[in-house]
Amino acid sequence: MLKSFLTYIAEKDLFLPEDNILLAVSGGMDSVVMAHLFHKQNLISP
Numbered sequence: 736m737l738k739s740f741l742t743y744i745a746e747k748d749l750f751l752p753e754d755n756i757l758l759a760v761s762g763g764m765d766s767v768v769m770a771h772l773f774h775k776q777n778l779i780s781p
Contacts, residue, residue: 740772 743749750756756779760766773779 737772737775741776 756773758766758770758773758779760770770779
């Protein structure tokens, strides 16, 4: 899943590594998984 996540970000040019990202997390499973993937790749700080 992590590889697919990173591939999608790269293919769609969603953001650059130096960009600041704000995630809104509702607590639902999709939001928690998204936050986990961003954190796993050090794209956000805890």
